[in-house]
Amino acid sequence: MTIALQIKNLSRHFNDLVAVDNISFDILQGEIFGLLGPNGAGKTTILSILATMLTPTSGSATVNGIDIEKDPDGVRKSIGIVFQDQSLDEELTAWENMDFHGRLYRIPIGTRDQRITELLTLVELNDRRDDIVKTFSGGMRRRLEIARGLLHHPAVLFLDEPTLGLDPQTRNHLWNYIAALAKEKGITIILTTHYMDEADRLCNRIAIIDHGKIIATGTPKNLKDGLGGDLVTISSPDPAAVADALKGPWIARVETHNNEVIVSLKNADQHISTIVTLLNARQVPITSIAVHKPTLEDVFLSFTGRTIREQEAGQKENMRMHMRMGRH
Amino acid sequence: MDIIYTIWLRNMKRYIRSKSRIIGSVSMPLFFLLFLGFGLNSVVQLPGIGGNYILFLVPGMVSMSVMFTSVFSGIQVIWDKQFGFLKETLVAPVSRLEIMLGQTAGGATTAVLQGFIILVLSLFIGLQVSGLTGFMIALLFMALVAVSFTAFGIAIASRMEDMTGFQLIMNFVVFPIFGLSGAMFPISSLPAWILPLTLLDPMTYGVEGIRFGLTGASQINPVVCFAVIGGFSLAMTIIGAVLFRKIKI
Numbered sequence: 001m002t003i004a005l006q007i008k009n010l011s012r013h014f015n016d017l018v019a020v021d022n023i024s025f026d027i028l029q030g031e032i033f034g035l036l037g038p039n040g041a042g043k044t045t046i047l048s049i050l051a052t053m054l055t056p057t058s059g060s061a062t063v064n065g066i067d068i069e070k071d072p073d074g075v076r077k078s079i080g081i082v083f084q085d086q087s088l089d090e091e092l093t094a095w096e097n098m099d100f101h102g103r104l105y106r107i108p109i110g111t112r113d114q115r116i117t118e119l120l121t122l123v124e125l126n127d128r129r130d131d132i133v134k135t136f137s138g139g140m141r142r143r144l145e146i147a148r149g150l151l152h153h154p155a156v157l158f159l160d161e162p163t164l165g166l167d168p169q170t171r172n173h174l175w176n177y178i179a180a181l182a183k184e185k186g187i188t189i190i191l192t193t194h195y196m197d198e199a200d201r202l203c204n205r206i207a208i209i210d211h212g213k214i215i216a217t218g219t220p221k222n223l224k225d226g227l228g229g230d231l232v233t234i235s236s237p238d239p240a241a242v243a244d245a246l247k248g249p250w251i252a253r254v255e256t257h258n259n260e261v262i263v264s265l266k267n268a269d270q271h272i273s274t275i276v277t278l279l280n281a282r283q284v285p286i287t288s289i290a291v292h293k294p295t296l297e298d299v300f301l302s303f304t305g306r307t308i309r310e311q312e313a314g315q316k317e318n319m320r321m322h323m324r325m326g327r328h
Numbered sequence: 329m330d331i332i333y334t335i336w337l338r339n340m341k342r343y344i345r346s347k348s349r350i351i352g353s354v355s356m357p358l359f360f361l362l363f364l365g366f367g368l369n370s371v372v373q374l375p376g377i378g379g380n381y382i383l384f385l386v387p388g389m390v391s392m393s394v395m396f397t398s399v400f401s402g403i404q405v406i407w408d409k410q411f412g413f414l415k416e417t418l419v420a421p422v423s424r425l426e427i428m429l430g431q432t433a434g435g436a437t438t439a440v441l442q443g444f445i446i447l448v449l450s451l452f453i454g455l456q457v458s459g460l461t462g463f464m465i466a467l468l469f470m471a472l473v474a475v476s477f478t479a480f481g482i483a484i485a486s487r488m489e490d491m492t493g494f495q496l497i498m499n500f501v502v503f504p505i506f507g508l509s510g511a512m513f514p515i516s517s518l519p520a521w522i523l524p525l526t527l528l529d530p531m532t533y534g535v536e537g538i539r540f541g542l543t544g545a546s547q548i549n550p551v552v553c554f555a556v557i558g559g560f561s562l563a564m565t566i567i568g569a570v571l572f573r574k575i576k577i
Contacts (some may be wrong), residue, residue: 053577076421087412091342103334104420148416252440 002189004029004156005050009057012045012212019045020204022059027190027205029155033184034203035192036296042212043192044084047158050190052080064155077105080149084160084192086141094120094144095129099149105152119147123177139170142303146177150185157181159191163198175202196296208300215303224294227302230254230268231294232275234261235287245282246275247308255302259287262298331422332430339401339434343441353397357490358390361450364512374514386450387466387539388511391473394443395531398474399502401435402481402568406488415577426570428482432565435478436471443470448452449541458544465550466541469557474536476561479568486571511535516547 003043005027012020014169019042027033035043048054050063064078066293088097095116102112115205120126123143133141142162149157162178163171177235179202182189193199199206200220208223216223229252236242242261253264265271268291279286301307343350365382374379408414417427447455447466457463484497508522509531518526526532537553540546546553 053415053419073421081419083415085412087414087416088340089342089413089416090411091345092338096338096341100334100338101416101420103337104331104417104422106330291532320545 001027003027005033005061005063005190006030007046007050007061008059010046010049010059012042012049012054013057019212019308020049020056023207023209023212023214024059025214025217027188029188030182030186031204032178032191032202033079034199034206035190035209036194036196036199036203036206036300037192037209038194041194041209043194043209044160046209047081047190047192049158050075051066051079051158052076056059056083066092071314073225077152078155079158080154080156080199081158082142082145082149082153082162083158084164086145088141088145088148089133091132093130094125094131094136094187097133097144098148101148101151115151115153119150120144123147137170138166139174142166142170143177146174146181150181150187154187156188156190159189161192161194163195171198178202198302200296206297207297208303210300210304213319216299216308220296221298223296227294227298228264229266229294230264231292231298232263232265232268232272233290234263235259235289236261237285237287241282242279242286245278245284253302257301257305262301264294331426332433335417335427335430336434336437338475339431339438343434345577349446350442352537353400353442354449356396357393357446358449359390360392360512361389361446361453382453383455383543384514385512386447386453386455386572387542388509388535390443390446390450390466390542391509391511391531391535391538392506393446394439394470394473395466395477395506395534397438397442398435399481399498401438402431402478403485403488403491403494403497404435405431405482405485406491406494409485409575409577410432410490412413414575418575419576424573424575425455425569428569429565431482432568435481437461438468438475439474439506443474443504455542457542462541462544463466464541466538469534469537469541469553472554472557472561473531473538476534476557476564479561479564480503483564483568483571486568486575505529505531508532509535510547514547528552530556533557533560570574 003026007023008024010020011018011022011208035046037043045054049056050061050068052068052075055069063075063286066074066078068075092100093104098116098120099112103115108114117126120129123146125140125144133144136144163174166174178189181187191202203220205217205219207214234242236259239256239261243256246263248253251263255262272291297307365385369381374381374384405414508526508529510526515523515526515532533548533553533556536546536548537557538552540550540553
């Protein structure tokens with residue numbers, strides 16, 4: 001497999017803030033690679049550096065074999081980007097937005113028209129090609145942006161939070177598109193997301209990022225398996241006593257977060273009664289008990305001691321939507 | 329060149345579609361022309377300059393239309409910044425100079441078109457263009473004013489985060505430049521202490537140049553006008569390009 005992207009000891013500082021802290025990883029050609037982490041973790045900064053919109057403070061990176069600092073124009077020619085915030089001209093039609101992009105990337109007219117039709121058909125917008133983008137829904141705009149990002153046949157496609165602010169149905173739809181794209185066109189895709197399900201469903205490999213550092217890399221399956229089986233979450237007013245009571249070779253790991261004790265073990269369903277019996281014998285109170293298969297959320301929690309700040313993410317999203325609406 | 333054309337083309341498409349903007353920015357100078365012109369026509373005497381006040385005012389209002397439209401077109405870069413479209417252009421493998429020049433060309437073209445509309449409307453209230461040469465001279469000066477102030481707008485937009493400062497710029501920079509320029513009064517009748525200010529105002533030379541083209545008479549030698557406004561447009565384009573290069577998104 002060829003390496004599509006190579007990142008070596010990359011750092012970016014904004015005055016005192018270290019947004020990206022000495023990260024290194026490789027992405028193989030044809031992979032869908034996810035940068036997963038809470039808002040403010042540094043995902044967009046990494047993307048901006050790779051897209052040559054920001055210069056790194058130290059370290060280096062190559063995209064499609066081209067050094068981002070030595071030949072930024074070469075990098076720009078070989079990448080397509082869908083930004084986190086919309087970047088379409090709302091006053092122009094879908095076709096005109098595509099055409100503008102094609103001209104900027106100097107695609108000759110014949111090829112340009114043919115590719116635009118092809119891509120608009122792919123994202124099911126060809127029947128709306130002459131409509132002004134202002135009339136498009138959020139999902140349609142995103143699809144148009146993805147089509148536009150592919151117009152100059154990039155080797156690598158960057159998607160920054162591709163499904164942010166979209167409804168579940170549209171998100172599902174979009175995931176199918178992205179997965180199909182990677183398969184059909186053999187494009188390398190890097191996406192950032194703070195949605196666990198998105199990373200899990202879409203990515204071949206992910207890097208979990210927090211405070212500008214990579215805290216884990218691997219396939220979603222490997223990362224989840226790394227937790228040692230199923231998870232049993234026990235809430236109790238006395239979590240220390242719970243953790244103390246649960247010991248033995250059948251338990252892989254025990255972690256305490258606030259009032260919850262998370263126990264990793266194989267075949268959890270069969271051990272529930274044992275756990276309850278054990279705790280009852282020691283007279284440890286139990287508020288609730290739940291069994292579930294590990295998710296990436298659990299992986300993140302186990303590495304950072306925190307859940308991905310979904311709530312904060314939700315607030316930011318609301319603000320963004322609010323700002324967008326206010327501009328109209 | 330193809331990139332400049334691409335960006336120019338986008339500006340043209342947006343211009344043609346924004347009917348309300350076209351009408352909106354024509355109405356202001358037109359109302360000025362009608363109210364000031366007809367209102368003061370019988371009162372105002374213009375020593376040394378033949379003709380009546382309303383015909384004196386026409387070139388001034390054409391200048392106003394060109395100038396205000398071009399500042400506004402330049403400042404629209406802020407909207408592209410806010411709506412995210414600027415990212416799409418900046419991340420493409422093209423130079424920022426090309427983008428800036430395309431934006432300037434687009435904004436300037438819309439401004440000249442807006443001025444042209446006022447010019448045509450003025451024909452109905454008695455403007456008589458002396459001939460094709462005069463008309464072409466007027467058009468040339470309109471283009472120079474348009475380029476100057478679109479570039480000026482882009483320069484400001486490159487340094488501004490959002491539109492909140494727009495009103496401030498309009499009131500304290502753009503309007504004084506326009507007001508001092510002699511678009512609404514003959515500069516020879518100004519008190520001696522204002523005259524130097526007016527002569528320092530590059531717009532004065534734009535207005536006088538357009539006036540020379542349209543009416544055949546001006547208070548400043550048209551060659552001087554051409555040199556000053558031509559130089560100013562070049563300087564503004566360079567400043568605009570330098571500031572646009574540093575734009576952060």
